[in-house]
Amino acid sequence: MGRAEERRARQRGGHRVASTSSSSSPTTGVEGGGRAAARKAAKGRGGKSAKAGKPKKSGIRRLFTWKKVLGTFFGFCLLGIGAFIVLYIIVPVPDGNAAALAAQQQSNVYKYSDGSVLARFGKVNREIVDLSKVPKDVQHTFVAAENKSFYTDSGIDPRGTARGLYNTLMGRGAQGGSTITQQYVKNYYLSQEQTVTRKLKEMVISLKVDRQNSKDDILAGYLNTSYFGRNAYGIQAAAQAYYRVDAEDLSVEQGAYLAALLQAPSQYDWEVASETGKKLVKARWNYVLDNMVEEDWLKKADRDAMEFEPPEKPKGAAGLEGQKGYLVDLANTQLENQLMKQEGITRSQAEAQVIGKGWTITLNIDKKKQAKLEKAVKEQLTSKLDPKKRPVDKDIQAGAVSVDPKTGEIVALYGGVDYFKHFRSNATRADYQPASTFKPVILAAALEDEAVTQSDEPITPSTIYDGTSKRPVVGSDIAFAPENEDDRDYGDVTVQKAMDDSINSVFAQMGVDVGMDNVLKMGEKLGMDTAELPAVPAQTLGSMGASPLQMAGVYATLDNHGKQVTPTLVKSAEHATSKVEMPDPIGDQVLTPETADTVTSVLTGVVDDGTARKSVRENSARDGRQIAGKTGTSDDNKSAWFTGYTPDLVTSVGLFGEDEKTRAQTKMYGAGGKVRVAGGGFPAQIWAMYTFGVSAKNTKFDLDTDQGAAVKPTKSPTVTQQPTRSPSSNPTTKPPTSSAPPPSSSPASPPPSQTTTTAPPSSPPASSPAPTTSPPAGGGGTSDDPAQPDGDE
Structure with a gap:
């Protein structure tokens, strides 16, 4: 190769040189040298290109390398540890929270809406006892319930505390996880507020308290500062309040109940708990005992032999006699609900903040209306009951709630004959069927969904x-053929007529036509607890539970033209250091005004032409008031209702059969000398006397509708035809004899040409003796019969 060629080869990057060398001597290693020369030349020529071919790291990637991220993480960990060490050094264990302890000695003041005092209540009932006075097995019930690792832990639960801090930062509220030491520190040294600062202090103080105090001292402090409900602070007061014994005489079964009670004292108090509350506290009672077996604190054989022991009834507290106790309880509950929502605390913590803490709570109760409601119940019901003459009379309970539909304020409430005699409020209990007072909800769903x-x-x-009575519904996969009251057949009727006379068979079919899911959703929108109920046709008869408070809210929303009303008792709540803003009782528009007003229009027919006409329409004190309402009488006559309203006032009245001793639901047949206690009887009479004594006279509904009994119809009735789609089974028609067995299925309604025989109601004569244990002939169902044998409807 000449010099010129070598020069050109170098300029081309050595390719010719490599090629020449490689072919010159394949066996002498020159080829390898040529390749090396080529690589060297290529490196000299293309080195920059090779580097340029690699992707360059962005600024963010250069900033956040794994080394830097890991270093930052460890840096924060060291910083957190250092901060905690500093916090541990500078935060002392305080003397008891003097402000909190002083507040615990103050009674709450409850006022009427006009500012006059209703009651003073809440002075703390507390008696300190030494731990040696509490049986060891009873001590173990509390450890088993709250903190099984109490005897071995360092006073805190790191995972639970971390979870609590995180939830506080995220605004999720309290999630539990506190040890007994932490709960004691919170009760005695700190406040119940849910802040990061307070939680950090709680953790530090708990660590120090655990180091400075013995486990027995800590457990004694916990047992003596915890709130057990019934205004009882500490285990000695709780033992007396629930079992009428001293703490040293508590059994393991009793101790397990008190330990279970701490999770939610008011909800788990056996005397006033709902069926759900009783199931929950009993489940927790079992949980406590099972944990004791696991920890070898209780022999399995002894545990298996144990039975739940319900507590004694509460003792009356001065100042809560009559209706006052019911009002105070509901006021406390509503204030606690708001504190739980605002501060993210548990029910137990909220109760500890409210009871006996020096609050001034003003209620929406109108003193004059309250007195009128109490008088109406006495004159129209309790004065007519004679337990000596009729044993069933001692089992009759009444409850009522009256609401201003424009403001949502509860202006009057009746919880029972006396708070000291019947502690559970009949105004708020939701364990009895609302029966036919649920029918307007079905109609509202039909109209709103354009079903x-x-x-x-x-x-x-x-x-x-x-x-027709017992006519099977069509279009449902679940067979259902409800009986009308007294098995009465009505033939072809309008929806208006069906509401007036409370015809079960019509509303059962309507519920299926609308879709039971939609019906239950409507109940939830209107304030009932129907979201978790099974969507079955039987719900159309109002077979779920409901309270007068809930039903007053449902009808108040109708009266308020579809704008949701959540009845509220507490007007304001002020403390020495704070004021709680209560939620607005008036919520969103949950029904169109036309739907709400159409249902109202239909319900005026119940009063003027239906089951409430005698007690309400024909009452001489009506004074030109336009009224809408609905009666209800449940299956087996265990409950009877009238919920009605004028333009300015909504009131729901319920009567409930409750065995005086067992508190079980019982039948009311024969009570007050009536064959059957129906919604158009005592409940409607109480409603009328009260409402006509306190509501505005000569008032009319301002309705945005052209349908229903309150307005003149603008079109002829719509007659339903044979179904245009196949139902779930082949339809047949019931023979014209009411005594014949029902067919397997039938259409939603017969064609206009079809003839249906209407059987007369099978009622006993008015002179029939009043039965005490059995219904009248042909009785049954959950409706109200306008031909009521006792003349009430």
Whole structure:
């Protein structure tokens, strides 16, 4: 190769040189040298290109390398540890929280809406006892319930505390996880507020207290400062309040109940707990005992032999006699609900903040209306009951709630004959069926959803249905053929007529036509607890539980043209250091005004032409008031209702059969000398006397509708035809004899040409003796019969 060629080869990057060398001597290693020369030349020529071919790191990647991230993490850990060490050094264990302890000695003041005092209540009931006075097995019940590792831990639960801090930062409220030491520190040294600062202090002080104090001292402090409900602070007061014994005489079973009670004292108090509350506290009672077995604190054989022991009834507290106790309890509950929502604390913590802490709580109760309601119950019911003459009379309980539909304020409430005699409030209990007072909810769902019948006709007050008793519903996979009151057949009737006379068969079919899911959703929107109920046709009869408070809210929303009303008792709540803002009782528009007003229009027919006409329409004190309402009488006559309203006032009255000794639901047949206690009887009479004594006279509803009994119909009734789609089974028609067995299925309503025999109601004569244990002939169902044998409806 000449010099010129070598020069050109170098300029080309050595390719010719490499090629020449490689072919010159394949066996002498020159080829390898040529390749090396080529690589060297290529490196000299393309080194920059090779580097340029690699992706460059962005600024963010250069900033956040794994080494830097890991270093930062460890840096924060060291910083956190250092901060905690500093916190541990500078935060002392304080003397007891003097402010909190002083507040515990102050009674709450409850006032009427006009500012006059209703009651003073809440002075703390506390007696300190030495731990040696508490049996060791009873001590173990509390450790088993709250903190099984108490005897071995360092006073804190790191995971639980971390979870609590995180939830506080995220605004999720309290999630539990505190040890007994932490709960004692919170009760005695700190406040119940849910802040990061308070939680950090709680953790530091708990560590120090655990080091400075013995476990027995800590457990004694915990047992003596915890709130057990019934205004009882500490285990000695709780033992007396629930079992009428001293702490040293408590059994393991009793101790397990008191330990279970701490999770939610008011909800788990056996005397006033709902069925759900009783199931929950009993489950926790079992949980406590099972944990004791696991920890070898209790022999399994002894545990298996144990039975739940319900506590004694509460003792009356001075100042809560009559209706006052019911009002105070509901006021406390509503204030606690708001504190739980605002501060993210548990029910137990909220109760500890409210009871006996020096609050001034003003209620929405109108003193004059309250007195009128109490007088109406006495004159129209309790004065007519004679337990000596009729044993069933001692089992009759009344409850009522009256609400201003424009403001949502509870202006009057009746919880029972006397708070000292019947501690559970009948105004707020939700364990009895609302029966036919639920029917307006079905109609509201039909109108709001623009539902149609099985024959695709719109459901309106003028739509005709088949009112035959025991007629199987069509379009449901679940067989259901409800009986009308006294097994009465009505034939072809409009929806308006079906509401007036409370015809079960019509509303059962309507519920299926609308869709039971939609019906239950409507109940939830209106304030009932229907979200978790099974969507079955039987719910159309109002077979769920409901309270007068809930039903007053449902009807107040209708009266308020579809704008949701959540009845509220507490007007304001002020403390020495704070004031709680209560939620607005008036919520969103949950129904269109037309739907709400159409239901109201229909319900005026119940009063003027239906089951409430005698007690309400014909009452001489009516004074020109336009009234809407609905009666209800449950299956087996265990409850009877009238919920009604004028433009300015909504009141729900319920009567409940409750065994005086066992508190079990019982039948009311024969009570007050009546064959059957129905919604158009005592409940409607109480409602009328009260309402006509306190509401504005000559008032009319301002309705945005052209349908229903309150307005003149603008079109002829709509007659439903044969179904245009196949139902779940082949339809047949019931023979014209009410005594014949029901067919397997039938259409939603017969065609206009079909003849249906209407059987007369099978009621006993008015002179029939009043039964005490059995219903009248042909009785049953959950409706109200206008031909009521006792003349009430």
